[in-house]
Amino acid sequence: MSVEQGTKRPFGKKRKPADYIDAEDRPGLAARQVATRLLGAVIEKHTSLDGLTDNSNGHPQYMALDDRDRSLVRAILGAALRNRGTIEAAIGQLIDRPLPDNAVALRHLLHVAAAQILYLDLPDRAAVDLAVTAANNDPRNRRFASMVNAVLRRLSREKENFVAGASNVPAWFETSLVTAYGKEKARAILDIQSKEPPIDLTVKGDAREWAEKLGGIALPTGSVRLATVDGALTGLPGFAEGEWWVQDTAASLPAKLFGDIKGKRVADLCAAPGGKTAQLAFAGANVTALDLSANRLKRLRSNLERLQLSAETVEANLSAYQPAEPFDAILLDAPCSSTGTVRRHPDVPWTKTPEDIRKLAQLQAKLLDHAVTIVRPGGIVVFSNCSLDPLEGEKVAHDLLAKNPAIELVPVTKDEVGGLAELITKEGFVRSTPADLRHDNPALSGMDGFFAARFKRKY
Numbered sequence: 239m240s241v242e243q244g245t246k247r248p249f250g251k252k253r254k255p256a257d258y259i260d261a262e263d264r265p266g267l268a269a270r271q272v273a274t275r276l277l278g279a280v281i282e283k284h285t286s287l288d289g290l291t292d293n294s295n296g297h298p299q300y301m302a303l304d305d306r307d308r309s310l311v312r313a314i315l316g317a318a319l320r321n322r323g324t325i326e327a328a329i330g331q332l333i334d335r336p337l338p339d340n341a342v343a344l345r346h347l348l349h350v351a352a353a354q355i356l357y358l359d360l361p362d363r364a365a366v367d368l369a370v371t372a373a374n375n376d377p378r379n380r381r382f383a384s385m386v387n388a389v390l391r392r393l394s395r396e397k398e399n400f401v402a403g404a405s406n407v408p409a410w411f412e413t414s415l416v417t418a419y420g421k422e423k424a425r426a427i428l429d430i431q432s433k434e435p436p437i438d439l440t441v442k443g444d445a446r447e448w449a450e451k452l453g454g455i456a457l458p459t460g461s462v463r464l465a466t467v468d469g470a471l472t473g474l475p476g477f478a479e480g481e482w483w484v485q486d487t488a489a490s491l492p493a494k495l496f497g498d499i500k501g502k503r504v505a506d507l508c509a510a511p512g513g514k515t516a517q518l519a520f521a522g523a524n525v526t527a528l529d530l531s532a533n534r535l536k537r538l539r540s541n542l543e544r545l546q547l548s549a550e551t552v553e554a555n556l557s558a559y560q561p562a563e564p565f566d567a568i569l570l571d572a573p574c575s576s577t578g579t580v581r582r583h584p585d586v587p588w589t590k591t592p593e594d595i596r597k598l599a600q601l602q603a604k605l606l607d608h609a610v611t612i613v614r615p616g617g618i619v620v621f622s623n624c625s626l627d628p629l630e631g632e633k634v635a636h637d638l639l640a641k642n643p644a645i646e647l648v649p650v651t652k653d654e655v656g657g658l659a660e661l662i663t664k665e666g667f668v669r670s671t672p673a674d675l676r677h678d679n680p681a682l683s684g685m686d687g688f689f690a691a692r693f694k695r696k697y
Contacts, residue, residue, distance in 0.1 A: 287585035318353035319584035323404035426673035458656035461487035492622035493517035510534030525549035574623035578687020631689030
């Protein structure tokens with residue numbers, strides 16, 4: 239007996255449309271569907287892209303993909319987020335009337351396909367066909383499948399007209415950059431952030447020798463920079479032997495501000511994943527690495543094991559942490575909005591808000607107030623973070639100096655940052671932006687936005 243004659247389907251099961259195509263039957267479809275879902279999670283729920291695409295604890299649908307498709311998903315999402323404004327403007331020019339307000343899944347699907355057509359070296363036809371298939375498979379988007387086909391085919395034909403123009407970050411983020419750095423510097427920051435970042439390595443040996451061996455360049459800060467890597471980083475010379483670790487050159491600067499720390503007791507607070515811990519340990523310090531997260535400390539210990547370095551690890555809440563005796567030096571790389579890392583983490587402007595920045599600045603001030611109490615008199619505290627907002631950097635430092643007479647600023651000199659005088663503020667803070675450290679080749683240009691200040695406890 240047919241369904242029309244009264245037979246009931248099994249409870250909880252729905253019939254699929256006649257034109258439904260299972261992902262396993264269409265290569266590449268699952269990756270595009272996952273990319274669309276994850277883009278929605280970033281934009282609608284402000285979910286961290288790093289968390290969604292973590293290879294151990296990421297989104298279940300992402301985890302179900304093979305390594306090749308995971309790489310494709312990350313590439314699609316990177317392009318879609320770095321160029322969100324341009325893609326939105328292009329789609330707006332190609333549709334006859336605005337999409338319905340509730341058509342959020344359709345908008346994400348179009349963005350994923352447009353990112354492939356405009357920015358990735360993938361066949362346009364595949365991007366169009368798979369987007370149409372994905373639309374037909376989704377009950378929310380099925381009635382728009384013909385429109386998806388028409389819009390994307392036209393985008394493919396006319397793409398030279400659309401690669402440029404609109405702002406690719408939320409208005410609040412662009413406004414904050416202009417307020418802090420002026421229009422010209424803000425535009426330079428936004429321009430470089432739209433490009434894929436290079437890969438920086440902190441090396442144990444001579445930077446020039448490693449640059450030659452790895453096909454990169456030696457930076458004045460002592461890091462090695464690679465424009466691209468064919469295959470996995472783990473396959474490069476020196477990885478298995480623990481001769482280097484990935485670390486943006488700006489992130490390597492704070493740990494260099496202690497001078498000679500051989501044999502000294504140094505605490506790396508908020509330490510995971512451990513790049514700065516490794517620097518301190520390699521410099522000969524007796525390092526205590528503290529972090530609130532057991533999982534992050536596990537990762538830190540794994541990284542140190544590969545690097546053949548050691549540190550004491552402590553799982554604790556810094557606000558309540560009291561060591562048996564004060565440290566000789568402390569590095570506090572505090573939790574922050576990460577707005578200085580947008581080039582590597584293009585989801586940040588879409589997952590953070592001005593309110594997040596205010597709350598994080600308050601947390602940083604609280605942690606710094608405590609950090610200076612657990613260093614010995616005469617000891618050094620370096621405070622840093624990867625935010626571009628002065629509220630999380632300069633203001634926190636100024637406020638500490640204003641309210642704590644036991645603390646004095648020790649200005650940083652240009653020689654301590656590879657001679658890059660432009661990174662030193664008039665107060666003696668370190669302030670880098672993605673528009674600094676320019677190179678003739680854009681693929682080798684820029685650095686993370688970072689702030690660092692060095693203090694001494696007088697008594």
